[in-house]
Amino acid sequence: MNNEIIPQYNVIKREYSHNEKILLGEMRENLVDLAISTGENFQASEEKLLNDIRNFLFLRINETNENTNVSNEYLDDLSRRFLRDIIGYGKIDSLIQDDELEEIMIIGTDKPVFVYHREYGMMKTNLQFGNEGELRDLIDSIARQINRRIDQESPILDGRLIDGSRINATIPPVSADGPSLTIRKFRRDPLTVIDLINSRTISLDLAGFLWLCIDGLGVKSANAIISGGTSSGKTTTLNALSAFINPNERIITIEDTLELQIPHEHVIRMETRPANVEGKGELTMNDLVKNSLRQRPDRIIVGEVRAGEAITLFTALNTGHSGFGTLHSNDARETITRLTNEPMSVPEIMIQAIDFIIMQNRIYTPSGMSFRRVSEVAEVVGMEEGTVQLNKIFQWNPERDTIENVCITSHTLEQIASLSGKTITELHHEIENRKIVLKHMINQDIRSVEDVNSVIELYYKNPQKVLNRIILNR
Secondary structure, three states, rough: OOOOOOOEEEOOOOOOOHHHHHHHHHHHHHHHHHHHOOOOOOOOOOOHHHHHHEEEEHHHHHHHOOOOOOHHHHHHHHHHHHHHHHHHHHHHHHHHHHEEEEEEEEEEOOOOEEEEEEOOEEEEEEEEOOOOOHHHHHHHHHHHHHHOOOOOOOOEEEEEEOOEEEEEEOOEEEEOOOOOEEEOOOOOOOOHHHHHHOOOOOHHHHHHHHHHHHHHHHOOOOEEEEEEEOOOOOOHHHHHHHHOOOOOOOEEEEOOOOEEEOOOOOOOEEEOEEEOOOOOOOEEEHHHHHHHHOOOOOOOOOOOOOOOHHHHHHHHHHOOOOOEEEEOOOOOHHHHHHHHOOOOOHHHHHHHHHHEEEEEEEEEOOOOOEEEEEEEEEEEEEEOEEEEEEEEEEEEEEOEEEEEOOOOEEEEEEHHHHOOOOOOOHHHHHHHHHHHHHHHHHOOOOOOOHHHHHHHHHHHHHHHHHHHHHHHOO
């Protein structure tokens, strides 16, 4: 870190010696033969490939340096570096491997590569691409990995890496100053609802309330749209809240680029597909939403609602299915406006199928840092004189940095009470019980996807047993 406006992210550059460069060239040339000789193809596992590289280096170095004793540490280090060069992403590979980075941004040649760090915000690296050919080689290599193409006829590349990270690349004439590449990193250890509570993105009260409503006690599972701006954390929150879905449900997720990691056993993941070079084979979001209705889903989750799939989704919600989705919007009322106008054009009468609009914002500080907050949770409570009526139930207070319950009554809780035969008082008691479970996980640092999911599943099986264990361990 330094005193510049944009802090520096320094990558340790390790240059190869002249002999190591020769060995790397030979390694590339012989890699296919090496795989064939062992009965493998080029898709061999990293562990197998690393072992092949090490054996190759051991033989070649001993051939050329008969009187030199090469250490195992040197062989292991060089083998790993060669592996990253061969199957990795060249000079930005170390950035790809850093799980603290949210985004990698290459804006052209002879310009610094920028990154967005989870803790420090926007940072400028000491990496540059010296010429357009070097950057185009990287983009072409990524395109081949994901079976896409980028050229003068298709100058935009949009897709995901093997690890799930989203990539977008452009070349002239789309990007006038030369090729660009943006990689939104896929977190290896996804954030859970416990992480969101700890980071104050949501509150414990809100989490307990949403857990009950998303579950619905088996009589009315809440439907929700999570809205917000770009990179506000909508997908992360959707993914975290999906842990509250009853494990007995069948879930179908539909996305342009697979990002959701629903921690349930019975999940079908579907991804859209662009048209091929002949303009055929396209599978749109709407195609997949329609198809999902033939697969007997209990819950349909649409990664991002943008166009014609909105009517299909809301038709499903109005005929007894439950669902979630995300949408780009700035507030709850604007979310309704976007849904009911082109290109989504959902009839206003259908909007009542939504129970909640959950607004999430990314708030930037004067220092350039940012944090994410659920800024508003509004219920859709019906229609009045042709206008969708909203009831705000939770609101972020920026002065106190707290998410406060601002409602007197909840329409959703009233519906659950009516259908389940329970009183509102009993439902509030159940919310408090679920908050006890969430608080226990916070106190015990139970935060991984697997561990959080295990506790929630146990609660669904035998809530009293879980509560008794927590009380006895206090």
